Amino acid sequence: MLEALKHLASTSAASASASNSAGQTELLNRFNDLQPPLNARQAALESARCLYCYDAPCTRICPTEIDVPSFIQNIASGNLQGAATGILQQNILGASCSRVCPTEILCEHACVRNHDSEAAPVRIGLLQRYALDHAGFTSHPFQRAAATGKTIAIVGAGPAGLACAHQLAMHGHDVVIYESQAKAGGLNEYGIARYKLVQDTAQREIEFLLGIGGIRILCNQTLGQHIHLNDLRRDYDAVFLAIGLGSSRRLGLAEEDAPGMLAAVDYIAELRQSQDLSGLALPAQCVVIGAGNTAIDMAVQISRLGAEQVTLVYRRGAQQMSATAHEQSIARDHQVRIMTWQQPQQVLLNAQGQVSGLRVVQTREHAGRLIADGVVTDIPAQAIFKAIGQTLDTQTFSAGDARDIRIEHDKIRVDAQYRTSLDGVYAGGDCIAAGQDLTVQAVQHGKLAALAIHSDLNAKV
The missing domain is CATH 3.50.50.60 (FAD/NAD(P)-binding domain)
Incomplete structure (x- = not known):
C-alpha cells in the first residue's frame, strides 16, 4: 500500500x-489513548453534574438519539448495565462512538452546563465510554425475534453496514455481509487515528455485535469484482449498500x-x-x-x-x-x-x-x-x-444492474427510506451522506435503513 x-x-x-x-x-x-478513561470516582462525580434535563438538548442533537440523561442517571445510581443497554439500544457501536464522536460540536456543545457559571459541559463522551467499558454483560443484552426466513445482503462491514445488520438480525432476518477488506470494521478499523481507537477496540465491538446471531461476514469480497449486484438481487430478499467512499x-x-x-x-x-x-x-x-x-x-x-x-x-x-x-x-x-x-x-x-x-x-x-x-x-x-x-468509486456502478443506481453529486441518491433507484436495493453511510461523514451518522443510517427494509419486506408479505 x-x-x-x-x-x-x-x-x-x-x-x-x-x-x-x-x-x-x-x-x-x-499511541496510547489521547484522553484517558474515567475511573469510578471520576464517573460518579461527573454523572452527578448532569441536570437530567427534560427534553434534553444533548439527546436532541445526538444523531442516534441516545437518551443521554437516562444513561447518565443510571451511572449515578450504579446501574452500569442499565446505562450500557440504553446506549446500545440506540447505537450498537456506542463504544467506538464514545471515543471518536466530535462531542464538542454535538452533545457536549448542547449541554446546558455550557451556559452557566461553570462554562464546562458534562463529559458525556467519557461517561458513555465508562458505561460500555464496565457494563460486564454475561450475555448479549438483545434477543433475536422469531426467524422470518428472509436473508439480506449487506455490502460493506463498516459502521453503517454493521448497524444495519444488527438491527435486521434483531427482527429475525438472516444477514450476510460482504466486505472488501481483510477485516471488518470499515472506517473504525482502517481510517481512525490509532490514538483514538486503540488496540483491538473495533474488533472487540464487532465480536459483541455478532453475539446476537444470524450475521455472517465474508471478507475480501469487492462489489463489481468478486460479487455483482445482479447476483445479490437474485439471491437475497434485499440488498443494503454501505460501501463508503473508496477513491x-x-x-x-x-x-x-x-x-x-x-x-x-x-x-x-x-x-x-x-x-x-x-x-x-x-x-x-x-x-x-x-x-x-x-x-x-x-x-x-x-x-x-x-x-x-x-x-x-x-x-x-x-x-x-x-x-x-x-x-x-x-x-x-x-x-x-x-x-x-x-x-x-x-x-x-x-x-x-x-x-x-x-x-x-x-x-x-x-x-x-x-x-x-x-x-x-x-x-x-x-x-x-x-x-x-474521498469520492465514490464509479467503476463499481459501470456494469449490470449497478448502472441503474442513480448517482447525484458523487453520492448514491436515496429517498427518505434509504431506497435507491433500483428496486430492493438500499444504501446508507458515507456513500449517501453530505457533511462530515461521521461514524455516528453512519450508524444511524444503518439502523434506519434496517427498519425500512424490515417494513418493506413485511409489506410484501
Missing part, C-alpha cells in the same frame, strides 16, 4: 533514527503520482494495521494537504511517529476548516504547523524524480471567490499526504 514511500526506507535519516533508537514499546506508548480525490497537479505522494487514508490504514511501527516509512519533513479530521489525524500521527517537521496546508482560513477547533488544537499541541490561505501549485521533485517539496501560492477571498495573490512559498518535504476527501 505504501509503495510510493518505499524510497524513504533507505534515504530518510528520520526513519533510520526511529528504527534504531525508538523501540517498538516506546512507539506504541506514543481519493485528486489535486489535478502534474507529478501527482510521483514517489512520495500518497493518500492520507492509505498511510493511516497501514499505520493502524502495523505490528511494527518502527518499520513504517517515515519522512523527516512532510506536508499534509487538507482541512478535515483525516488531515489532522494524519498530521498528528506522523508527528507522533517522529517526523521532524509536519506542515498542514489549506487553501482557505482556519474558520473554514471542517476539522473542529478541538481537532485543530490537538494538531498544534503536536507541533504541527498549520498554513492557511495557501493553495498547492506544484509538486517539487529531486533529481531522482522523487518528492522534494510542495510549492504553494497564497490565496485570499475576493467577492466570494478564492483567488491567488502571487506570493509563492516552497515547503521542503520528502512526502506529501493528500487528505482532500
Whole structure:
C-alpha cells in the first residue's frame, strides 16, 4: 500500500533514527489513548453534574438519539448495565462512538452546563465510554425475534453496514455481509487515528455485535469484482449498500503520482494495521494537504511517529476548516504547523524524480471567490499526504444492474427510506451522506435503513 514511500526506507535519516533508537514499546506508548478513561470516582462525580434535563438538548442533537440523561442517571445510581443497554439500544457501536464522536460540536456543545457559571459541559463522551467499558454483560443484552426466513445482503462491514445488520438480525432476518477488506470494521478499523481507537477496540465491538446471531461476514469480497449486484438481487430478499467512499480525490497537479505522494487514508490504514511501527516509512519533513479530521489525524500521527517537521496546508482560513477547533488544537499541541490561505501549485521533485517539496501560492477571498495573490512559498518535504476527501468509486456502478443506481453529486441518491433507484436495493453511510461523514451518522443510517427494509419486506408479505 505504501509503495510510493518505499524510497524513504533507505534515504530518510528520520526513519533510520526511529528504527534504531525508538523501540517498538516506546512507539506504541506514543499511541496510547489521547484522553484517558474515567475511573469510578471520576464517573460518579461527573454523572452527578448532569441536570437530567427534560427534553434534553444533548439527546436532541445526538444523531442516534441516545437518551443521554437516562444513561447518565443510571451511572449515578450504579446501574452500569442499565446505562450500557440504553446506549446500545440506540447505537450498537456506542463504544467506538464514545471515543471518536466530535462531542464538542454535538452533545457536549448542547449541554446546558455550557451556559452557566461553570462554562464546562458534562463529559458525556467519557461517561458513555465508562458505561460500555464496565457494563460486564454475561450475555448479549438483545434477543433475536422469531426467524422470518428472509436473508439480506449487506455490502460493506463498516459502521453503517454493521448497524444495519444488527438491527435486521434483531427482527429475525438472516444477514450476510460482504466486505472488501481483510477485516471488518470499515472506517473504525482502517481510517481512525490509532490514538483514538486503540488496540483491538473495533474488533472487540464487532465480536459483541455478532453475539446476537444470524450475521455472517465474508471478507475480501469487492462489489463489481468478486460479487455483482445482479447476483445479490437474485439471491437475497434485499440488498443494503454501505460501501463508503473508496477513491481519493485528486489535486489535478502534474507529478501527482510521483514517489512520495500518497493518500492520507492509505498511510493511516497501514499505520493502524502495523505490528511494527518502527518499520513504517517515515519522512523527516512532510506536508499534509487538507482541512478535515483525516488531515489532522494524519498530521498528528506522523508527528507522533517522529517526523521532524509536519506542515498542514489549506487553501482557505482556519474558520473554514471542517476539522473542529478541538481537532485543530490537538494538531498544534503536536507541533504541527498549520498554513492557511495557501493553495498547492506544484509538486517539487529531486533529481531522482522523487518528492522534494510542495510549492504553494497564497490565496485570499475576493467577492466570494478564492483567488491567488502571487506570493509563492516552497515547503521542503520528502512526502506529501493528500487528505482532500474521498469520492465514490464509479467503476463499481459501470456494469449490470449497478448502472441503474442513480448517482447525484458523487453520492448514491436515496429517498427518505434509504431506497435507491433500483428496486430492493438500499444504501446508507458515507456513500449517501453530505457533511462530515461521521461514524455516528453512519450508524444511524444503518439502523434506519434496517427498519425500512424490515417494513418493506413485511409489506410484501
